[in-house]
Amino acid sequence: MNITTRLATCLAAAALIGGAITQPAVAAEPQPIGPKLTPRLKQMLTEEMLSVKQSVKVILDGLIVGDHSIVATQAQQIHDSFILARSLTEQDKKDLMKAASPEFLRLDGEFHQTAAKLADAATHKDYELQRYYYARMIESCQTCHSQHATDRFPAFSGAQPEGHSH
Numbered sequence: 677m678n679i680t681t682r683l684a685t686c687l688a689a690a691a692l693i694g695g696a697i698t699q700p701a702v703a704a705e706p707q708p709i710g711p712k713l714t715p716r717l718k719q720m721l722t723e724e725m726l727s728v729k730q731s732v733k734v735i736l737d738g739l740i741v742g743d744h745s746i747v748a749t750q751a752q753q754i755h756d757s758f759i760l761a762r763s764l765t766e767q768d769k770k771d772l773m774k775a776a777s778p779e780f781l782r783l784d785g786e787f788h789q790t791a792a793k794l795a796d797a798a799t800h801k802d803y804e805l806q807r808y809y810y811a812r813m814i815e816s817c818q819t820c821h822s823q824h825a826t827d828r829f830p831a832f833s834g835a836q837p838e839g840h841s842h
Contacts, residue, residue, distance in 0.1 A: 708827035712775035720763060728754055732813065735794070739806060747806055748798035754791035754813075780824050787816040 710718060731750040738746030764772065790812045797805035822832035 707777065707824065709775055709777075709780055709824045710827055714768070714771045714775075717768060717771055717775065720768075724757055727757055728817075731757075732817075735810060738798075739810060742803070744798045744801050744806075747810075748795045751791045751795035751798060751809075755788050755795060757788075777824070780820070783816060783820045783823070787813065787820065790816060 710721075713721065731754050735747050735750045738744070738750065790809055794806060794809035794813060797809055818832070821829045826833035
């Protein structure tokens, strides 16, 4: 990707996130984003989430053994993983804006910024800050999934998974 395209993509993502931040908070019923996405956007988001999930596991391993470089590398990869921002065509951007709520965009932006803060804490070998930002990242995942992916993670909607009984 050339520098002009990358800059335009970054500016578009910043505008999306910035616009989401300025919107007033409105309490609304959680709405899954998946069914609103085009097949292409859904595939891109799924790929990003699988990559994030793998990195989160590797970060935990790094935290457990005190390996700052693993934590820094994986957290930076999460920060840089904006598949949605990097790979969107103009039509994809329109489709995303139609499907994604401002709250979804805000949560996504905060998640990636928290990953950057985790990478920075690891670079500075600050164990306490690494644990703090790792916990905030996991909290971000749960918040977003409970509001925007209850179709994929029904436990967040209060529904019991199939075959699960007490």
